[in-house]
Amino acid sequence: MSLEGSKTVYIKYFALLRDERGLASENISTEAATLAELYNEIRSRHDFSLPVERMSVAVNDDFAEWHNRVNDKDVIVFVPPVAGG
Amino acid sequence: MSLEGSKTVYIKYFALLRDERGLASENISTEAATLAELYNEIRSRHDFSLPVERMSVAVNDDFAEWHNRVNDKDVIVFVPPVAGG
Amino acid sequence: MFSLMETDIAESPLRAAVEDERAGAICTFDGRVRNHNDGKAVSKLSYEAYAELAEKEGNVVIAEALEKFNIIRAAAAHRTGDLKIGDVAVFVAVSAAHREDAFKACRYIIDEIKLRLPIWKKETYIDGGSVWVNCQSCSSHAHKHVADKGRHSHEVARASESTRS
Amino acid sequence: MFSLMETDIAESPLRAAVEDERAGAICTFDGRVRNHNDGKAVSKLSYEAYAELAEKEGNVVIAEALEKFNIIRAAAAHRTGDLKIGDVAVFVAVSAAHREDAFKACRYIIDEIKLRLPIWKKETYIDGGSVWVNCQSCSSHAHKHVADKGRHSHEVARASESTRS
Numbered sequence: 001m002s003l004e005g006s007k008t009v010y011i012k013y014f015a016l017l018r019d020e021r022g023l024a025s026e027n028i029s030t031e032a033a034t035l036a037e038l039y040n041e042i043r044s045r046h047d048f049s050l051p052v053e054r055m056s057v058a059v060n061d062d063f064a065e066w067h068n069r070v071n072d073k074d075v076i077v078f079v080p081p082v083a084g085g
Numbered sequence: 086m087s088l089e090g091s092k093t094v095y096i097k098y099f100a101l102l103r104d105e106r107g108l109a110s111e112n113i114s115t116e117a118a119t120l121a122e123l124y125n126e127i128r129s130r131h132d133f134s135l136p137v138e139r140m141s142v143a144v145n146d147d148f149a150e151w152h153n154r155v156n157d158k159d160v161i162v163f164v165p166p167v168a169g170g
Numbered sequence: 171m172f173s174l175m176e177t178d179i180a181e182s183p184l185r186a187a188v189e190d191e192r193a194g195a196i197c198t199f200d201g202r203v204r205n206h207n208d209g210k211a212v213s214k215l216s217y218e219a220y221a222e223l224a225e226k227e228g229n230v231v232i233a234e235a236l237e238k239f240n241i242i243r244a245a246a247a248h249r250t251g252d253l254k255i256g257d258v259a260v261f262v263a264v265s266a267a268h269r270e271d272a273f274k275a276c277r278y279i280i281d282e283i284k285l286r287l288p289i290w291k292k293e294t295y296i297d298g299g300s301v302w303v304n305c306q307s308c309s310s311h312a313h314k315h316v317a318d319k320g321r322h323s324h325e326v327a328r329a330s331e332s333t334r335s
Numbered sequence: 336m337f338s339l340m341e342t343d344i345a346e347s348p349l350r351a352a353v354e355d356e357r358a359g360a361i362c363t364f365d366g367r368v369r370n371h372n373d374g375k376a377v378s379k380l381s382y383e384a385y386a387e388l389a390e391k392e393g394n395v396v397i398a399e400a401l402e403k404f405n406i407i408r409a410a411a412a413h414r415t416g417d418l419k420i421g422d423v424a425v426f427v428a429v430s431a432a433h434r435e436d437a438f439k440a441c442r443y444i445i446d447e448i449k450l451r452l453p454i455w456k457k458e459t460y461i462d463g464g465s466v467w468v469n470c471q472s473c474s475s476h477a478h479k480h481v482a483d484k485g486r487h488s489h490e491v492a493r494a495s496e497s498t499r500s
Binding site for chain 3: 354356357358359360361362363364365366367368369370371420421432434437438441442445
């Protein structure tokens with residue numbers, strides 16, 4: 001549970017998540033403290049199928065940790081299981 | 086030591102052995118029973134540097150064993166250590 | 171150098187990029203679109219990438235290979251967009267003085283690319299379904315994504331051995 | 336298919352020979368003439384083959400790879416004659432459904448070609464000497480062959496790691 005103030009973050013969706021959200025990106029206002037909280041908040045709102053344990057996360061084009069804090073104006077990507085090659 | 090009659094074999098030389106013999110091929114009359122005996126006979130005659138242990142041998146375009154018998158009209162190649170690739 | 175490419179991967183410039191007078195060995199790998207996956211006939215395949223991070227991470231993988239193995243140069247590229255059967259999805263080239271290093275580094279680069287780069291594959295099958303293939307750690311599951319009665323349903327399909335190339 | 340080639344090995348037909356709709360992975364290897372071997376600057380290199388047996392044994396190696404590994408096609412070629420720095424001395428291409436098999440089979444084929452085929456390499460160095468490089472089992476010795484006062488003398492030189500590519 002967060003005691004943070006509200007932040008605005010920009011989220012880009014790829015692959016399965018883009019399909020499930022029906023959008024490629026959006027701005028979101030959130031009070032989530034950590035990236036994991038933020039994902040779970042959005043997941044429950046939009047019924048995403050993948051649990052946080054199956055995902056990775058990137059902030060401002062670098063991989064990040066789920067326990068990292070959410071900062072105002074972060075560009076966030078939730079990374080579904082990859083399948084390159 | 087062989088009790089065989091005389092046979093004529095055709096020998097092709099490659100690489101180091103061709104250089105040492107100064108010939109690419111020759112017919113040889115021999116009483117050698119085995120391929121190993123034949124190699125040692127020719128080696129001592131022409132002062133080849135490589136001992137039989139470092140060589141392989143082929144007869145009629147197939148690899149053979151040193152203890153195989155020498156047959157009349159065999160085409161024999163003594164194979165110095167290879168270095169392909 | 172790692173790059174994402176929206177059009178056909180031309181192998182010769184990548185191969186040329188690793189040539190070097192000191193190189194006695196060049197190993198290359200290419201991953202191609204097969205006509206079957208997991209026993210199902212594939213009619214269409216597309217790759218989507220989170221480009222900024224994929225290119226960054228691809229270059230990290232190549233830098234790691236140069237660090238870990240005694241190699242001279244390495245280059246790799248990955249396709250995005252729609253591919254057809256036989257198209258090259260990913261290409262890796264490595265040069266080294268000796269073949270042991272060339273093979274190991276080439277294998278390392280393709281393994282890490284498949285494991286770490288934010289690139290996703292969507293397969294469409296002749297029988298109609300389509301799937302985002304999920305092969306993280308090659309032991310996870312693929313979620314079959316099907317439009318169903320106006321909302322999304324998710325059917326879990328095994329991403330078996332056959333999702334690996 | 337294995338072949339000996341007296342002129343430049345063109346890689347594209349060999350690569351094309353292993354393409355297949357079932358192939359998800361193609362691994363290639365090429366061995367090239369380096370500018371140095373064992374620390375000595377190489378000015379010239381030539382390969383000599385006992386052609387009949389080398390071609391036969393090369394095809395045996397490829398048949399073994401098809402038997403041992405789950406691969407689809409394999410092709411290889413080896414140069415003979417004079418080569419210059421950067422020239423391709425040997426090329427191997429293997430296709431498979433999955434990359435593990437492609438890598439293993441490609442490695443098997445190049446290792447066996449180098450170990451078993453009756454092909455010999457003569458290196459000429461910038462400092463003048465020339466050597467038939469002997470790398471059988473990669474633990475033997477190279478016999479340096481020098482014309483000396485009208486007869487042949489044989490100076491044994493270590494064929495170290497650097498004779499492997």
